[in-house]
Structure formats: C-alpha cells, structure tokens
Amino acid sequence: MRVEADEVEEDEGVVFHQGVPFTGEVVESRPDGTVLTLYTYLNGVEDGPYREWFDRERPYKEGEMRYGVPVGRHRRWHADGRLAADLLFGEGGDQLERREWDERGNLVTEWVKQR
Template sequence: MIRVNEDELDSEPYGPVLYQGARFTGEAEDRLPDGTLVSLTTYVNGLQDGPDKEWYNDGSLRSEGQFRQGVAVGVHRTWDPDGNLVREVEFSDGGRILRRRGFDTAGNVTWEDAG
C-alpha cells in the first residue's frame, strides 16, 4: 500500500481526495519535523476507508476510529495527553450517531446521550 504525506493530497470540500490527479488509495500521514508520526488516514478510491488515527507529539494515542466509503462507522475514541479516555462516539454503519459518552479521569461515564 502506498503511503504519502498528507500535504501531497488534493481535495475539494465533500469531494474525493486526489493524488497526482487521480483518486487516492493508500495511507496519508502527517509527521512532525523530527519524524514523529502524528496522524495516519486510510483512503480507498479517494474516500476515507479504514482506520484513522492521531497521536500526541510524545507518541501516545490521541484518537482513533474507522471509516467506510467516507462515512464514520463504529466507535471513535479520544484520549487526553495522560492516556485517559475522554470521549466515545458510536456511529451506525450508515454514519448516524448512535451514542456519545464522556468520561472522567477515573474512567467513569460523566455524560451520555443518544444520537
């Protein structure tokens, strides 16, 4: 699978992502000047499709989720810099928000609502 820097991709709002004029299939990464990976997004035929991850500058996970044909699916999670889960958003297979939850630093649910 091809991997390119996200700066090499072209896109229009709500349009497919292009690489060298064609719909992109592969992984797009963003790195800090020191080489630290801070984001990795997977595309198929110009649409987000597969894992999407972001990391803090120290390498700890910041967020992760899955996309299918440009639509968020499954559970997307976000962590604080100390590694505590702070938010979960659950999406249907069609991208509709089913549930959102927030957490305190002890892992307790502090708020929840249905989509």
C-alpha cells in the same frame, strides 16, 4: 501506498494525489519520522482506519470510516491519557452511543440510542 499530507490536495471533500482520487494512507510526520496523523482513503474518500497522536506514545483519536461515514467505535483522549470521548456508530453511520469525560475523568455526557 502511503504519502505525506503535503503530497495530496482536497477538493470538495475528495483527496487527490497527482490529480487522481487517492487510494491509500495519508500521514503527517515529524522530521524524526514520528507519525502524528494517519488517514485511509479509497478513491479519494475516507475509508478505513484513522489515528492521530499527541506524540509517539500518546494517542489523540482513532476510529474507522466506511466511504466517508463513521462506523464502529471512535475514541478521543485527553493529553494526560484519560479517555475524553467514546462513540459508537452503526453500519449506516447512525450514532448508537456517546460518552464524554472531562479532564478530571468525570463523566459529563452519556447517551445511548433507544433500540
């Protein structure tokens, strides 16, 4: 099921649709139908992929959540399309890697968890 963001309510970190914890996709769209945000929920908690866009062609950020916990690769971009951040999370949500770049493409942060 997919609903628009204005059709859900959030209470204490849980998203509800028609008074019930929501399972499905919540999107925010422009009047022309362009999707700007997409978040996936299970029983009202973020679970699954999320994506945001500056516009139709330019992604802003993306990643995956598992019952409210970030897992896997999460990325964010600058408006010009250059990568701004690249983060890697383990299965339990612990951050394993973090890299960030400024608007000119210079690496400003690099961190890798010692294993």
